[in-house]
Amino acid sequence: MNKTSWFNVVSLTLGFAFLYIPMIILIIFSFNESKLVTVWAGFSTKWYGELLHNEAFLNAAWVTIKVAVFSSTIATVLGTMAAYVLVRGGRFMGRTLFSGMIYAPLVMPEVITGLSLLLLFIGIGLDRGVLTIVLAHSTFSMCYVSVVVSSRLVTFDRSLEEAALDLGCSAAQAFRLVTLPIIAPAVISGWLLAFTLSLDDLVIASFTTGPSATTLPIRIFSAVRLGVSPEINALSTIMIAIVTFGVITASLITKHQMVRQKREEQEAVRS
Amino acid sequence: MTTVEFEPWDDPQEKPLIHFQNVTKKFGEFTAIDNLTIDIYEREFYALLGPSGCGKTTLMRMLAGFETPTTGKILLAGQDIAPVPPNKRATNMMFQSYALFPHLSIWENIAFGLKREGMAKPDINNRVDEMLRLTRLEQFARRKPHQISGGQRQRVALARSLAKAPKLLLLDEPLGALDKKLRQETQFELMDIQEKTGTTFVIVTHDQEEAMTVASRVAVMDHGKIIQVATPDRIYETPNSVYVADFIGDVNIIEGTTSAAGEDSYSIDWADGLAPLKATSSVSFSDGQKCHLAIRPEKVAISTDKPEGAANTVQGRVLDIAYLGNISTYHVELPSGEVIKAQAANTRRISRRSYTWEDTVWLSWTATAGVLLAS
Amino acid sequence: MRRFFLIAPPFAWLLLLFLVPFVIVVKISLSDAALAIPPYVPKFSWAEGIGTYFSQLDFENFTFLTEDDLYWKAYLSSLKIATVSTILTLLVGYPMAYGMARASSEWRPTLMMLVILPFWTSFLIRVYAWMGILSNEGFLNQFLLWTGIIDTPLIILNTNTAVYIGIVYTYLPFMILPIYSALERLDGSLIEAAEDLGCSRLTAFWLVTIPLSKTGIIAGCFLVFIPTLGEFVIPSLLGGSNSLMIGKVLWEEFFSNRDWPVASAVAVILLLILIIPIVLFQRNQQKQQEAEQ
Numbered sequence: 001m002n003k004t005s006w007f008n009v010v011s012l013t014l015g016f017a018f019l020y021i022p023m024i025i026l027i028i029f030s031f032n033e034s035k036l037v038t039v040w041a042g043f044s045t046k047w048y049g050e051l052l053h054n055e056a057f058l059n060a061a062w063v064t065i066k067v068a069v070f071s072s073t074i075a076t077v078l079g080t081m082a083a084y085v086l087v088r089g090g091r092f093m094g095r096t097l098f099s100g101m102i103y104a105p106l107v108m109p110e111v112i113t114g115l116s117l118l119l120l121f122i123g124i125g126l127d128r129g130v131l132t133i134v135l136a137h138s139t140f141s142m143c144y145v146s147v148v149v150s151s152r153l154v155t156f157d158r159s160l161e162e163a164a165l166d167l168g169c170s171a172a173q174a175f176r177l178v179t180l181p182i183i184a185p186a187v188i189s190g191w192l193l194a195f196t197l198s199l200d201d202l203v204i205a206s207f208t209t210g211p212s213a214t215t216l217p218i219r220i221f222s223a224v225r226l227g228v229s230p231e232i233n234a235l236s237t238i239m240i241a242i243v244t245f246g247v248i249t250a251s252l253i254t255k256h257q258m259v260r261q262k263r264e265e266q267e268a269v270r271s
Numbered sequence: 272m273t274t275v276e277f278e279p280w281d282d283p284q285e286k287p288l289i290h291f292q293n294v295t296k297k298f299g300e301f302t303a304i305d306n307l308t309i310d311i312y313e314r315e316f317y318a319l320l321g322p323s324g325c326g327k328t329t330l331m332r333m334l335a336g337f338e339t340p341t342t343g344k345i346l347l348a349g350q351d352i353a354p355v356p357p358n359k360r361a362t363n364m365m366f367q368s369y370a371l372f373p374h375l376s377i378w379e380n381i382a383f384g385l386k387r388e389g390m391a392k393p394d395i396n397n398r399v400d401e402m403l404r405l406t407r408l409e410q411f412a413r414r415k416p417h418q419i420s421g422g423q424r425q426r427v428a429l430a431r432s433l434a435k436a437p438k439l440l441l442l443d444e445p446l447g448a449l450d451k452k453l454r455q456e457t458q459f460e461l462m463d464i465q466e467k468t469g470t471t472f473v474i475v476t477h478d479q480e481e482a483m484t485v486a487s488r489v490a491v492m493d494h495g496k497i498i499q500v501a502t503p504d505r506i507y508e509t510p511n512s513v514y515v516a517d518f519i520g521d522v523n524i525i526e527g528t529t530s531a532a533g534e535d536s537y538s539i540d541w542a543d544g545l546a547p548l549k550a551t552s553s554v555s556f557s558d559g560q561k562c563h564l565a566i567r568p569e570k571v572a573i574s575t576d577k578p579e580g581a582a583n584t585v586q587g588r589v590l591d592i593a594y595l596g597n598i599s600t601y602h603v604e605l606p607s608g609e610v611i612k613a614q615a616a617n618t619r620r621i622s623r624r625s626y627t628w629e630d631t632v633w634l635s636w637t638a639t640a641g642v643l644l645a646s
Numbered sequence: 647m648r649r650f651f652l653i654a655p656p657f658a659w660l661l662l663l664f665l666v667p668f669v670i671v672v673k674i675s676l677s678d679a680a681l682a683i684p685p686y687v688p689k690f691s692w693a694e695g696i697g698t699y700f701s702q703l704d705f706e707n708f709t710f711l712t713e714d715d716l717y718w719k720a721y722l723s724s725l726k727i728a729t730v731s732t733i734l735t736l737l738v739g740y741p742m743a744y745g746m747a748r749a750s751s752e753w754r755p756t757l758m759m760l761v762i763l764p765f766w767t768s769f770l771i772r773v774y775a776w777m778g779i780l781s782n783e784g785f786l787n788q789f790l791l792w793t794g795i796i797d798t799p800l801i802i803l804n805t806n807t808a809v810y811i812g813i814v815y816t817y818l819p820f821m822i823l824p825i826y827s828a829l830e831r832l833d834g835s836l837i838e839a840a841e842d843l844g845c846s847r848l849t850a851f852w853l854v855t856i857p858l859s860k861t862g863i864i865a866g867c868f869l870v871f872i873p874t875l876g877e878f879v880i881p882s883l884l885g886g887s888n889s890l891m892i893g894k895v896l897w898e899e900f901f902s903n904r905d906w907p908v909a910s911a912v913a914v915i916l917l918l919i920l921i922i923p924i925v926l927f928q929r930n931q932q933k934q935q936e937a938e939q
Contacts, residue, residue: 011744011745012749018818019760019764022775026778029778078655081655089653094657102660105664107872107927109916111878111897116913119670120663136663139664157370159366163431164383165336166432168358168388182372228774236775243763243768246766247759247762247763251759264418268417
């Protein structure tokens with residue numbers, strides 16, 4: 001199995017080069033002195049400085065974070081409930097419709113989701129702004145959360161809940177004291193996924209926003225349409241750095257935990 | 272042993288702790304439990320034994336409250352427990368997977384049920400310590416379930432389910448995840464703990480040896496019905512049906528037809544050209560009735576010369592020998608084509624054995640060795 | 647009763663914010679454009695009654711879509727771009743997934759992280775990164791001119807080639823992950839058994855590995871194909887005015903022309919086209935789940 005063939009090494013090297021070179025170039029040129037993004041003219045951090053004084057970008061970033069925090073929290077609560085209903089709810093009226101509505105948004109083109117939500121908000125006379133983006137983002141994020149959480153719930157040993165009931169818990173206590181702590185990692189990654197999706201989203205936010213609320217992706221998009229600019233490179237670099245830091249930290253923590261758990265299990269067998 | 276015989280099921284004065292009355296449980300079209308009536312007495316160690324899918328687990332889950340009977344009643348100490356939810360029942364269960372809460376320490380696992388009861392802190396501490404002592408887990412109290420071995424986890428699960436001092440403890444294949452040697456040790460430990468705490472135990476198992484070892488009575492189940500309930504020795508010595516005889520241990524089943532030969536004594540025609548077999552039975556059989564004679568292999572003697580004075584003797588050829596160390600099982604083919612198994616203790620060294628493959632040998636057994644069963 | 651309180655909130659939320667909006671889209675696609683706010687008629691009013699309301703709805707927008715060849719060209723070109731880029735992504739992704747599954751167990755978590763990292767990085771930024779590479783003075787042209795392979799810069803940005811590159815690049819993790827998870831579960835002794843029974847390494851790969859990773863391949867292809875069909879960001883940033891994709895047409899119809907009924911009709915037809923792959927995808931997922939049980 002572990003034979004390292006030349007073919008595998010070459011395909012992986014080329015593949016990862018393809019995935020990473022564009023981002024590396026982008027990062028390098030965020031430190032470029034020149035306004036021309038394709039010609040290197042010396043090292044400088046001036047674009048980061050300019051970014052810090054760009055009110056429009058800072059405002060947009062603030063709006064985006066607000067939207068992401070609210071929508072991912074709502075999505076996590078609703079999505080976890082939905083996952084529990086799908087995995088444990090048994091049969092109820094409208095179950096097929098319910099699971100269809102959970103899975104459909106995952107594959108729905110964003111333009112359609114955005115358009116339909118906008119038409120709804122106009123139809124019920126809701127002023128478009130932060131609130132409407134939060135509603136829109138919560139809706140599609142909850143479906144992602146629900147998929148993440150339900151894949152954990154499927155492998156969850158049901159006798160743990162039964163043991164809790166057997167030892168005197170009510171159904172709600174069993175969920176709070178046993179189920180929730182055990183599925184917590186899945187719920188947290190669901191929240192993180194929802195948060196990132198909301199940070200990233202351009203299309204749905206463009207449809208559902210109003211003049212009062214401009215998110216960072218909308219701001220970046222309108223700037224980028226005019227062409228490449230070093231300021232956007234700087235902004236992208238910051239965002240890539242945050243994500244990279246987050247992903248690496250998370251994977252180191254999981255790896256550390258797994259190694260520790262494995263070691264402890266081996267010690268338990270030996271004792 | 273100087274203990275008084277423990278046989279509450281033979282005492283008409285004794286009230287059962289649990290009474291199943293005509294209980295039927297259906298899952299859609301499938302009948303898991305079929306019109307079943309049993310009694311389980313206080314302080315009993317009651318084993319439900321049967322192949323997978325025979326309904327034994329369903330029976331246990333109805334006691335725990337995770338399933339409700341479709342028809343019929345379950346009484347616990349005279350009270351119908353159907354409307355009582357699992358968390359309000361005076362029963363506790365030890366799960367097959369142990370179901371230890373992975374995020375809680377051993378101590379917290381054992382204290383879990385006590386906390387739900389609203390027991391005072393010092394009382395909880397005392398009770399948990401008592402349970403840890405009982406199951407010899409004192410030094411593991413602060414560990415998490417993944418930090419202890421399989422045998423220790425099994426004891427935590429037992430301690431946790433015993434902590435609330437239930438009237439009835441349900442054990443679902445409690446030793447299934449342990450290897451054979453550990454399982455045998457743990458069986459005695461279970462019996463010991465059951466005796467110390469005086470709790471009524473109901474155990475579900477598919478391992479007949481385990482049921483025979485631990486239980487005061489064994490209930491053999493098949494297709495949602497109880498086939499026989501009796502003490503382990505009676506199940507083994509006097510099975511009430513071919514199914515039970517065949518399910519428990521090794522057995523020779525000989526088909527034939529009976530004819531009376533004196534009081535409680537019958538002769539059985541079983542093969543053309545061979546002398547009829549003699550057997551006694553307290554159950555009466557009519558002449559010409561089809562029957563099965565069940566004989567345990569260890570009750571069949573094997574010899575090179577025809578034994579004198581044996582009630583039943585047949586001659587045959589050694590077809591196969593299964594050497595098991597302390598004993599050997601000989602598969603002997605009779606001229607009629609039937610194969611009868613005989614067991615003999617290996618008291619001599621293997622080189623000194625007097626018969627081997629293809630040898631002609633005599634098999635013999637007494638009239639009381641077998642059990643006569645109607646078809 | 648407790649179950650009701652668990653089911654009701656997510657159910658009601660999805661009904662109101664997912665299903666109802668669709669009904670509205672369908673309804674508006676049957677209305678007529680008007681210079682009003684909102685810019686369509688008829689508007690429903692209880693006074694006139696449902697009958698009159700329905701009598702004013704028609705399929706005019708849909709007929710309009712069939713008459714103007716911009717629309718069906720856009721649908722066809724979207725289908726073509728989605729199909730071609732799905733195949734390209736598979737060709738790039740399969741060898742990578744295979745290499746990952748064959749890598750030593752110490753390397754696998756790192757490789758996995760390297761695939762997931764771009765997935766968490768902003769989509770918009772990743773598309774943007776290619777703008778600087780593919781433009782006429784971009785890094786690719788600089789590099790090719792420097793090596794002397796070409797004398798005049800290639801025109802890549804604002805063509806369909808750029809769109810293909812962008813799609814393969816951004817959707818690659820979606821292709822790799824399901825194939826990798828299928829290949830990782832593959833029992834290595836199966837390949838050995840095939841070779842033991844006389845297969846060469848290549849035939850063993852063709853007869854054992856490929857069929858057993860089929861569900862992963864199918865899942866990956868749908869995960870790329872379905873969202874690509876309605877893609878907006880990639881064609882508008884990398885494809886420019888030359889690339890015709892239905893997501894972009896819908897966007898422009900809505901924001902630039904403000905013709906809501908036609909935009910809605912475009913959405914309805916896109917959805918109808920998508921129903922087939924979505925249903926196939928769901929069935930594939932179900933089959934996979936059943937196989938795992």
